[in-house]
Amino acid sequence: MPNLPTTLPDWLALLESRHAEVHIDMGLDRVRTVKERMGLAFRCPVIMVAGTNGKGSTCAMLESILLQAGYRVGLYIKPHFLDFNERARINGDMASDAALVEAFDFVEAHRGEVDLTYFEFTTLAIMHLLSKTDLDVAILEVGLGGRLDAVNVVDADVAVVTSIDIDHTAYLGDTREAIGFEKAGIFRAGRAAICGDPVPPQSLIEHAGKIGADLWLLGRDFNYQGDKQQWSFAGRSTRRNSLAYPALRGANQLLNASAALAALEALRMQLPVGAQEVRAGLALVELPGRFQVLPGRPTVILDVAHNPHAAAALAQNLGNMGFYRYTYAVFGIMQDKDIDAVINPLLEQVDHWCVANLDSPRSAQAAELVARLSAHRPAGAKPEDFSAIAFANPAEAYANALSRAGENDRIVVFGSFYTVAGVMAARKSSLH
Structure with a gap:
């Protein structure tokens, strides 16, 4: 050939x-x-x-x-x-x-x-x-x-x-x-x-x-x-x-x-x-990215949940983890998903949204997701209690979450394989 x-x-x-x-x-x-x-x-x-x-x-x-x-x-x-x-x-x-x-x-x-x-x-x-x-x-x-x-x-x-x-x-x-x-x-x-x-x-x-x-x-x-x-x-x-x-x-x-x-x-x-x-x-048994809780503080959870059924399970699993002061979400998703039905179960669990564009033509735009999430801001919420910010990619969104989260907080990375892979790659390069 x-x-x-x-x-x-x-x-x-x-x-x-x-x-x-x-x-x-x-x-x-x-x-x-x-x-x-x-x-x-x-x-x-x-x-x-x-x-x-x-x-x-x-x-x-x-x-x-x-x-x-x-x-x-x-x-x-x-x-x-x-x-x-x-x-x-x-x-x-x-x-x-x-x-x-x-x-x-x-x-x-x-x-x-x-x-x-x-x-x-x-x-x-x-x-x-x-x-x-x-x-x-x-x-x-x-x-x-x-x-x-x-x-x-x-x-x-x-x-x-x-x-x-x-x-x-x-x-x-x-x-x-x-x-x-x-x-x-x-x-x-x-x-x-x-x-x-x-x-x-x-x-x-x-x-x-x-x-x-x-x-x-x-x-x-x-x-x-x-x-x-x-x-x-x-x-x-x-x-x-x-x-x-x-x-x-x-x-x-x-x-x-x-x-x-x-x-x-x-x-x-x-x-x-x-x-x-x-x-x-x-x-x-091991499987990356399926409610994978990483060692260390703050607690970091990787989950490829990208449809309503998986998002509901993720919300339930987060609810079963005990008390955390704040939860940061690193979130990116494909435009063709039922985005509201993925977000809604997590609104009770997440305080701060670090929203990423994904490296795919199908990616939902982070700025549009931020606008959608901001509509759910609790009445009278202070900046320290709720935020939604757009980032160019999952690595930048994760870096922001990491810089703001205290050791008694947690970061959940979800919404797509691309979101989790982007954070995995960033973590890997930071170790070398």
């Missing part, structure tokens, strides 16, 4: 430039064509995870438990914060630049005349990389929706849908029923189809029935209960008692953990996992 990039940054730059105008191009025909030319197939069980929120956490818990059980685990998870390599993990470690470049070369060699988006190309490359690695299990996180997501050209042995809420309405529809149908598109006939949403849309239930998937519903086929110290899971034939809470913090993590344990129960003949391995996996 003439003049192909030889480094990962150059490959990523090329892929971004090829599809500068088209960010999302729904439909699987192109991806399927290239997949077949590549001969892409997994020789191990595949767990696929979709959902509006919680899919990254569920993938991370599955990976952690299965690694504790001694299995060779491949994980495709996205988006990344600092390095593209974060998207492809083999046995808990990020894939190397060289392995990813080789996979990109392979896709390019089989693409021919087919035009692939950045997401489609990179998805095929990472799935190829995982399929050629000697694995016991592959965990694939769905990007957007399910039915038409590039990951869905693979047939999952177990498909998990974590939660269904309103997001990406331009592509998925603006009701839970419409979105539920899109998520259910990852289900397969005769295979386990797990739904961890406590109130599953009828469209998801009907689609599973229509294709003959083996549907597992929370509250019917599996459930959980817990007190302050520990929790327990009950599946169709498995009970797991005296479990420690997952190391990932937040009110919804037991829903995600239960869906993960249901998936493992469905695969118990191929991938048996013991009680101690489940406990250790949940205790040791």
Whole structure:
């Protein structure tokens, strides 16, 4: 192949430039064509995870438990914060630049005349990389929706849908029923189809029935209960008692953990996992940017909450943290989100808003967000009790919050992966 990039940054730059105008191009025909030319197939069980929120956490818990059980685990998870390599993990470690470049070369060699988006190309490359690695299990996180997501050209042995809420309405529809149908598109006939949403849309239930998937519903086929110290899971034939809470913090993590344990129960003949391995996996799981509380003072919380469902969970988690004198928010969000529904749950929790523009053409303008937030200024509030200020980027917004926050205050960074990634990058460069 003439003049192909030889480094990962150059490959990523090329892929971004090829599809500068088209960010999302729904439909699987192109991806399927290239997949077949590549001969892409997994020789191990595949767990696929979709959902509006919680899919990254569920993938991370599955990976952690299965690694504790001694299995060779491949994980495709996205988006990344600092390095593209974060998207492809083999046995808990990020894939190397060289392995990813080789996979990109392979896709390019089989693409021919087919035009692939950045997401489609990179998805095929990472799935190829995982399929050629000697694995016991592959965990694939769905990007957007399910039915038409590039990951869905693979047939999952177990498909998990974590939660269904309103997001990406331009592509998925603006009701839970419409979105539920899109998520259910990852289900397969005769295979386990797990739904961890406590109130599953009828469209998801009907689609599973229509294709003959083996549907597992929370509250019917599996459930959980817990007190302050520990929790327990009950599946169709498995009970797991005296479990420690997952190391990932937040009110919804037991829903995600239960869906993960249901998936493992469905695969118990191929991938048996013991009680101690489940406990250790949940205790040791890590996932950046999901209600991640950083050590030190002031308290800093990173959370990628960017839709109403996730924002409500974030507000609940902040409310459960105890007393802080002031809370500063570093906030940036995409223009196409339901911005008011993301902001509203946080108004009770946040005193000072440091609002950032994001490095994306879809970014909401910080000045407009400040105007929107200022309309919520409490009557008679003094400057020390409420503020909303615009900044050029998340790093500047975070620097301002850090300069004003005392050691008994907290800073919450949320609204988008871009917001959290911008602050992570600023913190990393300040340490060097």
